[in-house]
Amino acid sequence: MSVPMLRSTAAVCTTLSALAATTILSGPSAAEPFSTTPCALHRTDAHHSEGVDTWNPDYTRPIGALDAVMIFLSFPDASPRTTPAELTADHFPATSHYFEQASYGRFTLRPHPLKHWLRMPRSSTAYAIKRDWSADDRAAYLRDAFAVADKEVDFSRYQVVYFVADPDAPGVDSDATKVVNLDTPVHVDGTDIRRVVTVFEKHPPDRLVLAHETGHMFDLPDLYHRPVDGKGDWDTYVGDWDLMGSQFGLSPDLFAWHKWKLGWLDPRQVVCVRGAGPTRLTLEPLEAGPGVPVQGTAGAPAFGLGHGVKLAIVRTGADSALGFEARGSAGSDRGTCRQGVLVYRIRGEAESGGGPVEVVDAHPRTGACWENSVYPPLADAPVALGESFTVPGEGVKVEVEGRTTSGAWTVRITPGVHDG
Numbered sequence: 001m002s003v004p005m006l007r008s009t010a011a012v013c014t015t016l017s018a019l020a021a022t023t024i025l026s027g028p029s030a031a032e033p034f035s036t037t038p039c040a041l042h043r044t045d046a047h048h049s050e051g052v053d054t055w056n057p058d059y060t061r062p063i064g065a066l067d068a069v070m071i072f073l074s075f076p077d078a079s080p081r082t083t084p085a086e087l088t089a090d091h092f093p094a095t096s097h098y099f100e101q102a103s104y105g106r107f108t109l110r111p112h113p114l115k116h117w118l119r120m121p122r123s124s125t126a127y128a129i130k131r132d133w134s135a136d137d138r139a140a141y142l143r144d145a146f147a148v149a150d151k152e153v154d155f156s157r158y159q160v161v162y163f164v165a166d167p168d169a170p171g172v173d174s175d176a177t178k179v180v181n182l183d184t185p186v187h188v189d190g191t192d193i194r195r196v197v198t199v200f201e202k203h204p205p206d207r208l209v210l211a212h213e214t215g216h217m218f219d220l221p222d223l224y225h226r227p228v229d230g231k232g233d234w235d236t237y238v239g240d241w242d243l244m245g246s247q248f249g250l251s252p253d254l255f256a257w258h259k260w261k262l263g264w265l266d267p268r269q270v271v272c273v274r275g276a277g278p279t280r281l282t283l284e285p286l287e288a289g290p291g292v293p294v295q296g297t298a299g300a301p302a303f304g305l306g307h308g309v310k311l312a313i314v315r316t317g318a319d320s321a322l323g324f325e326a327r328g329s330a331g332s333d334r335g336t337c338r339q340g341v342l343v344y345r346i347r348g349e350a351e352s353g354g355g356p357v358e359v360v361d362a363h364p365r366t367g368a369c370w371e372n373s374v375y376p377p378l379a380d381a382p383v384a385l386g387e388s389f390t391v392p393g394e395g396v397k398v399e400v401e402g403r404t405t406s407g408a409w410t411v412r413i414t415p416g417v418h419d420g
Contacts, residue, residue: 012165021351022125039313039321041348048221048352052261056417058194059219060159061109063097063263068160068214070113071149075322078122078169080202087164088113090203091210098211098243099332102254104289104306111216112158116168119150124171129200131175138180142196156189160217160312162210166201174202177209208247220244220258221352239378241327242341243363246374253332255357256286256311256325259344269310278414283324283341284308287331298320308408314396314415319348322360322396326409337369340382340412341400343391362389 007244046048053063070091072084090113099109121144127136145163177200185192191323197213199406216222223245224234240249242258255383273279289306306409312324323344329336343360350356362383367376388399402410 005093007140008183029378030409033240035315037270037272039240039270039315041319041346044319044349045358046349046351046354046374048356049348050221050257050261050350050356051328052257054261056219060217062103062109062218063101063264064106065108065110066159067110067112067157068162069153069155069158070162070164071145071153072114072117072164072166073120073145073148073376074117074166075122075124075169075171076172076214077125078106078166080117080166082166084113084117084164085138086117087167087203090201090205094208095161095214095291097330098184098208098252099131099286101289102243102259103262106264109160109264114152114371115191120148124166124169127171128174129165129171129176131178133176136323137182140200141198142186144181146188150188154189155193156191160197160214161196163196164201167201167203172199174206176200176312177213177226179213179277189284192231196368205356206247208243208252212243215244215254216352218262220254221356222262223357224353225355235375235378237355238344238357239375239381240337240373241359241378241381243332248369248374249332250335250379252339252368253287253327255323255344256346257313257323257357260311265310266307269308270314273312273314273413273415276415279312279411280401280410280412281309281324282404283312283409283411284310285326285328285409286310287328287333288407289331294311312411312413314394314413316345316394321346322394323357324398324411324413328407328409335372336372337379338384339380340384341384341398341409343389343398360391362387 018180039049040053042053043049043056070088074080096109099107127141169269179195179197181195185194195217221244223238223242225237226234235246238245239249242255244250260270271281310325314322316322324345325342326331327336327342328339345360347356359378359381361378361381363380364379366381370376373379383398383400385400388397390397397414399412400409401412
C-alpha cells in the first residue's frame with residue numbers, strides 16, 4: 001500500500017460547519033427513491049437535510065453490516081498512558097449496541113481496531129487542535145494521519161474511519177471530536193474517502209459520543225442549538241429526546257423520523273394523517289423491537305411489539321411537518337423522565353444545527369428531572385395518558401386515549417385546517 005500523496009492542504013479543507021460530524025462513505029451513484037407518501041418532505045441542499053423522499057447518494061446507508069477501522073495516533077511529545085485496547089473498550093461494544101437497538105437489528109457496525117499506536121511525525125501541539133479548528137491545521141493533521149496509517153491499513157476494506165488521538169497528549173482537545181467532510185476526497189488503496197471521524201476524547205470519554213459522531217456519517221444533523229457566544233443552553237431544540245441533540249440525554253434513541261430516513265422503519269410503520277377529521281391509531285413505543293420488553297398496562301414487561309406503527313405525520317407546509325411518536329422507558333430510552341406521545345416539528349430546509357427538528361412542549365409551564373435532564377423544561381414534553389394537546393400555531397390536536405395490554409398507545413389526531 002502506497003502512502004497517499006495529498007495534493008495540498010486544500011485537499012483536506014472541510015465544507016463542514018464547525019459543529020457538524022460524520023464519517024467516511026461510499027454511497028450509491030444516484031439518489032434512491034425512498035418514500036412516496038404525501039407526508040415525506042423533499043430532500044434539499046441543506047447540510048444534512050431532513051427530507052426523506054430520496055436518500056443522499058453522498059452518504060453510506062446504514063443497512064446490514066458496515067466495517068469501521070480504529071487507528072490510534074500517538075505523538076513525539078507524549079508517551080501514551082492508555083492502550084489501544086482500553087480506548088477501544090471506551091467505545092465498543094457500546095456504540096455497536098446502540099445502533100443495533102436503534103435499528104431494530106437492521107444495522108450492525110463492526111469495529112476493527114488496530115492493536116498498537118502509530119506515531120505521528122509532529123508533536124500534538126503543532127497541529128493546534130481545537131473545536132473550531134483552522135482548515136490548514138486540520139489538513140496537516142489528516143495528511144500526516146493518512147500517511148502513517150496507509151503503511152498498515154488497507155482502507156478499501158472499510159466504510160468508516162476513526163482516527164483516535166492519544167487523549168493524554170498535551171495538544172489534544174477533547175472538545176474537538178467531530179467528523180471532517182473533505183472538499184476533495186482522499187484517494188487511497190483505490191478508495192475515495194470523503195469523511196473521517198477525528199476522535200480526541202478523554203479517557204473515559206463522554207457517553208455515546210462516538211455514536212453521535214457516527215450518526216453524522218449517515219446524514220443525520222446536529223439537533224442542538226449553539227449559542228452565539230458559546231454560553232447558555234445548548235439543548236433548547238430537542239432536550240433529552242435524540243442522540244443527535246445530546247449524547248447525555250435521558251432518552252437518546254433516535255427520533256422515528258430519523259429511523260424512517262435511515263431505512264429502519266417499513267412503509268407500513270409510518271402513517272400520514274390527512275383530512276380535517278380525526279384519525280385514531282395505535283402507536284407502538286419507539287424503543288420496542290423484536291425481543292425488546294416494554295412496560296405493559298399491568299406494569300409487567302410485555303413482548304411481541306416491533307412491527308406496528310412507530311410514526312404518525314401531519315404535513316403542515318411545503319417544507320414542514322409534525323411528527324408524533326410514543327416514547328417509553330426501555331432500550332436506549334430506559335432513563336426516560338416522562339412517558340407519552342412526543343410531538344415535534346420537522347423542517348426540511350433547515351441546516352444541521354439550525355433547528356431542523358424541534359420538540360413541541362405539551363407542558364410549557366413545567367419541567368421535570370432537574371437533577372439529570374440536559375434541559376428540564378422539555379423533559380416532560382410528551383402528551384401523557386389521558387391528556388389532549390393542540391399544537392400552537394398549527395391547529396393540530398392529539399389526544400392520548402389509552403394503552404393496550406401490550407404497552408402500545410392509542411391516540412387520536414385531528415389535523416384541523418392546516419392539513420398539507
